[in-house]
Structure formats: C-alpha cells, structure tokens
Amino acid sequence: MADLQAEIPTVESLLEHAVDAFWARFETNPEVAACAPGRVNLIGEHTDYNDGFVFPMALPLVTVFVGRKNGSTQCRVETLSQGVDAPTYAEFPVPSEQTALKPGLPKWVNYVKGVVANYKGAVPGFDCVLASSVPLGGGVSSSASLEVGTYIFLDQLNGAGENGVSRKEKALACQKAEHVFAGAPCGIMDQFISIMGEEKHALLIDCRSLESTLVPLEDPDVVVLVTNSNVKHNIEASEYSTRRRQCENGAKTLGVKSLRDANMELLQDQKAQLDDVTYRRARHVIGEIGRTEDAAQALRDNNYKLFGELMVQSHNSLRDDFEVSCPELDQLVEAAMEVKGVFGSRMTGGGFGGCTVTLLKKDAVPDALEHIKNRYKGTPTFYVCEASGAARGLTL
C-alpha cells in the first residue's frame, strides 16, 4: 500500500521553503545554498569507534541551508525544523582570538556553532535558514547532516570548491564539533557517509584507515526500507559512552590497541580474564566487524539472502550481547521478518529507539508495510529509500 509510505520531500521543495523563510526573516534573498544527507547504516553497528568497518548509505532525507554573508561579525541562524528546543532563531559571534565559541542554548544551534568553531578557513558573518527532512532523534543522523551541511554551506559562502581541505578532513572537523559542542563521543561513520556517499551505492568504510569502497546498490527489484519506531529512550547518550568505555576496557584486557585487532580465538582464550558484560560487548564487536566485511561481499555478489541473514545476526547480537536494542525495535524486526520477500532486518544507528533497516524485494513492500503497521504497537513511519548523493552546494 503505497500511501503507507512517508513522502520524502524533494531537495527543491525544501529549498523553496527555506528561501521563503529567509526572505521573511532577513528581508533579502539568499545567495548560496547547500545540503547534506542523513544516513542509514546497513550493517556494522558500534564498530566505528572500535576501528572497525561500517556499511552505510546516504539517504534522500537531507538538511538544506540557504544564506549569504551579512557584512557583520554575527552568525544569524533560523531553523525550520519541528521539534527542536526553542527558540528557533539564534545568533552568535564569528569566532576570533577574543571570542571563543562555547556550546549553550538552544541546543540545536550547537551543531552549527561547533562546525563554525572547527571550520578550516575564514568564517564570515552570515545569515542562514535551514530546513530538514531528516527525522530528529530517528537514528538516521540528523545531527551529522546538520554539521556536514554547515561545513559545505560555509564553503559555499567562501566561493565553494574544496578550499584545499579534503572531504575526510571536513568529516573529522564535523565529528569534533559533535564531540565538543554536543557532548556526544560519536565515531566517524555518520559525518563520513554524509560527505562521501554516492547515489546508487553503499559505502564500506574502514574506520581505522578512513579508506572507503563504494559497492553498487541499484537492483531495481530490491529496496531498502527505513522504519522509524518513533520512540527514543533517553538513556541512549549515557549508554553510548558506557559502551565505548566497555569496549576500550575489553581491548585493554585482551592486550590489543582496539577490538579491531582481536579475533574470536583470542576472545575465547582470554574469556576468564573478562567479566561477562565485557566479554559479550567484545563478542558483538568482533563478530560485527566480520559480518560487515562479509555483507559487503554478499552485496557485490547480489547474494541478498546471505546479506539478510547477516543483518538478522547483527540485530540479535546488538540485542543480546551489546544490549542497545529495545522492545519497539525488536518488534519491528520480528514483524518484518514474518513477511515473504524480506531478506533481512535490523536496528540501525546507536539504538534505544530510532529506526530499523530492512532489505526486501520491491514487490513485497505493500505487504511488508501493512504487516509491520498491524503488528507494531506504536505508530511507525516508513521510508522506502534509494542510496543517495553526498553533501553538496546547490544552485539557487
């Protein structure tokens, strides 16, 4: 049933909305525009901060920026996103030796401010309006799309081009912004895919070397379904830091730099040295890194059956060993797996709410949506997504 799918606004319609709001707020027209996508991770969860592999794709859900230099030393930003903390308009000074930027309120502007503070180049005073179709708190990287979009918007203000700074460096600057200005000790996956993704491809990222490989994802008979549980349990932030610490402790006890350097043999050998929780955290990460490489190969081989099996193994491991799932995500995955034509399904992102990702035959979509909607106790939102393009400047 096609109408169960959420409509994904086009970049053009978001742009139009932002331009109208810019005029209403600043009584002039914007001169530059940029956008950056959210992402869905197909497999490879909680592996990025363990130097492992991840396998995300960029989504057609994006954050759009329009604006212009304002000739002052102030950055003035309005968001059109629903559900952010008030006020939706904020100002802060261009950073200088005298004025270092600090995080504050409203929270949403910290992502913009953090990137301004970490931008590799001169930041002019600017006026800006942003509009987003990436669901907030949905586990599909609304924050990374905000950060990366800010970076590319600043590039556009400065006359576009790469400005001698590589896309990887930009991703790292955005990750730092999130660490320092949002207090979230995230890995590199979300910023990296937002700035490096490509249409019709998933991206296998080695989070140690930051080398990445594009893998085609364009079979007309197979689709990626993102299902938002529309719940967010607020233990996520503290649990994320706890998981990072547990992984670091596990690696230390195993005598390796990071869990990327461990394997199942070493883990079994050293089992007696680890408490049960650390053992299970390490087992998830070691298994998940292997599954991610295998899944990328399965996709290259068009072996969707194997890919789907790896997705389910990933979900079970995140649920039982890493303990970052929740009843809502488990229910969505179980319901999806009951539908004929579904290859695999799993939670995606940090966990404790947000979205699941499901790989299925295109002609199974109507049954899948109907069945999941009926089985899920909450209200899901469905997005049938194609792998989409990276952050970029837009023409007004």
Ligand code: GAF
């Ligand atoms: C969040 C983080 F931001 C990512 O870096 C990653 O660790 C993910 O959770 C879990 O795989 O999205």
